[in-house]
Amino acid sequence: MPTTLLSSKLTIPLEAPDLIERRQLFDLLRLHTYKKVTILRAPAGYGKTTVLSSWFKNSKETVAWVSLDAAENDPIRFWTYAVHAVAKAYQCNIDQILAPLLHAQDLATLEFFINSFLEELNALAKPIHIVLDDYHLIDNPAIHQLMTQFIEYLPSEAHVYITTRTALALPTAKWRVKQWLQEFNADHLRFTLQETKQFFSYKHATPLNQQHLQNVLDKTEGWVAGLLLTRLANEQQIDPIDNIAQPFISEFLWQEIIQNLPPTTQKFLIQTSLLHELEPTICDQLTKQSNSLELLENLEAKGLFIIRLQSKKPVFRYHHLFAEALQLELNKQYSVQQVQSIVQEVAHSIYNNQGNYISAIELALKYEQYEQAASWITEHLVQLYASGQTTTFMRWLQQLRSAHYVVSYEMLVIGFLTSITTMDTKIATSLMEELEMRQYVEHWMEQEEHGAMAYIYESAKAYAIVASGGNLQVVEEIMRNLLAKGPAPSRWDNVPIPYNIFEYKLSRTSIGSKGKLQIMEDGEAVGKLFRETSLQTANVTAFSYGVAAESLYERSLIEYAQKELEIAIGLGHHHQDPGLFIPMYLLKAKIYTHQQQATTARAMLAQVLEGVSEKHWRTSIQIMQAYCFIIDGDSQNAEMLLQATKTKQPFWQLVYARLLLLKGELNDALSIVIQVKTKAQQDEQIATIIEATVLEAICQHRLGNTSIALDILHEVLQLAAKYYYVRTLLDEKELLPLLEQYFQLESYALKWNPYPDYYFNYLQSCTTSVVRNEILTPREMELLDLLANGVTNREIAKLLNLSDGTVRVYLSTIYQKLGVKSRTQAILHTKK
Numbered sequence: 001m002p003t004t005l006l007s008s009k010l011t012i013p014l015e016a017p018d019l020i021e022r023r024q025l026f027d028l029l030r031l032h033t034y035k036k037v038t039i040l041r042a043p044a045g046y047g048k049t050t051v052l053s054s055w056f057k058n059s060k061e062t063v064a065w066v067s068l069d070a071a072e073n074d075p076i077r078f079w080t081y082a083v084h085a086v087a088k089a090y091q092c093n094i095d096q097i098l099a100p101l102l103h104a105q106d107l108a109t110l111e112f113f114i115n116s117f118l119e120e121l122n123a124l125a126k127p128i129h130i131v132l133d134d135y136h137l138i139d140n141p142a143i144h145q146l147m148t149q150f151i152e153y154l155p156s157e158a159h160v161y162i163t164t165r166t167a168l169a170l171p172t173a174k175w176r177v178k179q180w181l182q183e184f185n186a187d188h189l190r191f192t193l194q195e196t197k198q199f200f201s202y203k204h205a206t207p208l209n210q211q212h213l214q215n216v217l218d219k220t221e222g223w224v225a226g227l228l229l230t231r232l233a234n235e236q237q238i239d240p241i242d243n244i245a246q247p248f249i250s251e252f253l254w255q256e257i258i259q260n261l262p263p264t265t266q267k268f269l270i271q272t273s274l275l276h277e278l279e280p281t282i283c284d285q286l287t288k289q290s291n292s293l294e295l296l297e298n299l300e301a302k303g304l305f306i307i308r309l310q311s312k313k314p315v316f317r318y319h320h321l322f323a324e325a326l327q328l329e330l331n332k333q334y335s336v337q338q339v340q341s342i343v344q345e346v347a348h349s350i351y352n353n354q355g356n357y358i359s360a361i362e363l364a365l366k367y368e369q370y371e372q373a374a375s376w377i378t379e380h381l382v383q384l385y386a387s388g389q390t391t392t393f394m395r396w397l398q399q400l401r402s403a404h405y406v407v408s409y410e411m412l413v414i415g416f417l418t419s420i421t422t423m424d425t426k427i428a429t430s431l432m433e434e435l436e437m438r439q440y441v442e443h444w445m446e447q448e449e450h451g452a453m454a455y456i457y458e459s460a461k462a463y464a465i466v467a468s469g470g471n472l473q474v475v476e477e478i479m480r481n482l483l484a485k486g487p488a489p490s491r492w493d494n495v496p497i498p499y500n501i502f503e504y505k506l507s508r509t510s511i512g513s514k515g516k517l518q519i520m521e522d523g524e525a526v527g528k529l530f531r532e533t534s535l536q537t538a539n540v541t542a543f544s545y546g547v548a549a550e551s552l553y554e555r556s557l558i559e560y561a562q563k564e565l566e567i568a569i570g571l572g573h574h575h576q577d578p579g580l581f582i583p584m585y586l587l588k589a590k591i592y593t594h595q596q597q598a599t600t601a602r603a604m605l606a607q608v609l610e611g612v613s614e615k616h617w618r619t620s621i622q623i624m625q626a627y628c629f630i631i632d633g634d635s636q637n638a639e640m641l642l643q644a645t646k647t648k649q650p651f652w653q654l655v656y657a658r659l660l661l662l663k664g665e666l667n668d669a670l671s672i673v674i675q676v677k678t679k680a681q682q683d684e685q686i687a688t689i690i691e692a693t694v695l696e697a698i699c700q701h702r703l704g705n706t707s708i709a710l711d712i713l714h715e716v717l718q719l720a721a722k723y724y725y726v727r728t729l730l731d732e733k734e735l736l737p738l739l740e741q742y743f744q745l746e747s748y749a750l751k752w753n754p755y756p757d758y759y760f761n762y763l764q765s766c767t768t769s770v771v772r773n774e775i776l777t778p779r780e781m782e783l784l785d786l787l788a789n790g791v792t793n794r795e796i797a798k799l800l801n802l803s804d805g806t807v808r809v810y811l812s813t814i815y816q817k818l819g820v821k822s823r824t825q826a827i828l829h830t831k832k
Helices: 023-031 048-057 075-090 094-101 107-124 141-152 172-177 193-204 210-220 224-235 246-260 263-272 280-287 292-301 320-333 336-352 357-366 370-379 381-386 390-402 409-421 425-442 448-467 472-485 520-531 539-554 558-574 578-594 598-610 615-631 635-644 650-663 666-683 686-702 706-723 735-743 757-775 778-788 793-799 804-818 823-830
Strands: 037-041 063-067 128-133 158-164 181-184 306-309 315-318
Touching (some): 037 048, 075 128, 075 390, 094 615, 263 292, 280 292, 292 306, 315 320, 370 409, 381 409, 409 448, 539 558, 635 650, 686 706, 686 735, 706 757, 778 804, 778 823, 793 804, 804 823
Antiparallel strands (some): 306 315
């Protein structure tokens, strides 16, 4: 999480004492709070922020306010501020609950974070107004995508307000059609004649007659900033009416308003115009004077485009229009050298006195002070990476490179690692080419002082190959070279790569290749390097054991999988990383359950639950507990757990689909699995595609659509064969009869080219060996054995003390489970 959060950005700006209450607008705002979102879109100076801040002034409503600037184009920073604003408004710990999810920029993690955020808001079930002020400064597509997801699934108790100068890259047309959206534009925000009259009556401004008021209103078209300028000019006995036009506001502000102030005040305004926050003590240091508080309060009293922020100590900020006019004048009045000197002093003040290194770096980059910016970026690079603010870092890195500034090896290497982690192959390739070219020219990787960066760079290349499902022999070669050299100590030694932040399977992560299971022989050599060298206790080794356990289980090599997962659990606890050991406990519970030890599985999970504090990991454990209940046929306890942990996580959705199957709600189950499958296909999550498609086939089979079910089974087998998936199919007892039927149909075998004998022979042998043990109950197996020995229905009824009707029901159930239609076919099935 970012260490520097400006409290002023999370505070509703204080309104001026002479502010006009715009009751008509307030009534419109109040009338539509039942909608999801309100957008106030108008050019600068129309009072968008003022309208909302004054409306909420005396309101008893819970308000979460975020004042945005360009630095919030980093998704981690943006959503960190949003979560902290909500936590502050509710006075709750939602920020602490969600903090573990705000450390990675990959879209899957951020989407999971948004779902978790929404679930927390839903659980609070209290009305809240979330204000995002100056959203036009946000141009990151990932934030727009996440904001769309956030608004579209917003709980009914929450309402989002967005102020913007420009059109938004959000689906407003769709929201308009769905009647989710309330919109205010410049026409809504213009002052009326009555409001204009009231506006000029404050502060004992020179009275204007009705005709003059109407003339002012016509010229300014009700533009609030224009009216304010008119009033200020009126107080100074000048006539600006014909000169005020929004495109020329900066020029007018200077010529007609600021220039009439005392020279010392003018100088103060220009020197402090680069500050985002005006703290009197910092202003004193910059301007070499001691009366900054008095000056700021005097400017506020005059209504001179300055806003007091709610704070324990007096803190102000200039209106954006005013700051823009002052900065324009800064560049006019001072030489390039003088401007650079002022910028340097302000940036250092922001950095040293306010502790806001983000804003300091942004300012240095804006004024092309690349040396200073690069120095500060390097100083905080570990903090940026560890806190997940990699989008901010990558933007700075690209800005420096675009300016042809020679970037350090460390920045390039961490940029490369970041880009491959977020799967940005274009940037990764560009950075790798630069590093390789500089290696060719400068031989930096052989230089002792760059040993640590060379080691990280080579490790990152190996990571990229694994994540893309590439050639593991190349990875083996890279790892052997690294082990021969040995790691060089650096400040990155204790900065762990977040291998898994929220996934319930390690193989679903990017480094787990999103379910693209490697061929066992290819991975064996790499695995030995991790296990038999100095890497044996590293995080990556724990991860490799975990992925191996999941792969072995998937191939139905249960005994080997159990050995691997126990080691992975031990290493996960050693590193205190629930992202490593929780998925292993879930796998262990699954093995117990399918060995008919569901009670043992639930007991183990309950014990694990006691030692886990992160809510999303607790949820995953409870979902697995529900799965165990479903396998046991206990729909009541399963439903209770699933309702308490409701989430959009595919793990929850697929377990819930199994519950619906258990309850016979087939169409609802089918709808969920298709939805999960579609999303998994978009994300290229192989394991989830296979699992969802298996459940889709079961749903169709249960609905009586056997031919459709067989076609779907053929579809899933084509993908499963590629990565040798077995247990995902065998663990679904209801799929086994359909598999048996599939194996008997030559028409499907002919569709394969080439026919994967190695996979189907193994799958068929596994299916045959478990079909009776896993499908039929002990009573049904007893009855089937009698049937196979030629005992008649009446004799079976007599031997088992059952009625003839009960025997017929048993036989019907057995036929359905085995996928056969007659007594003869059932007997033949037992003799395979």
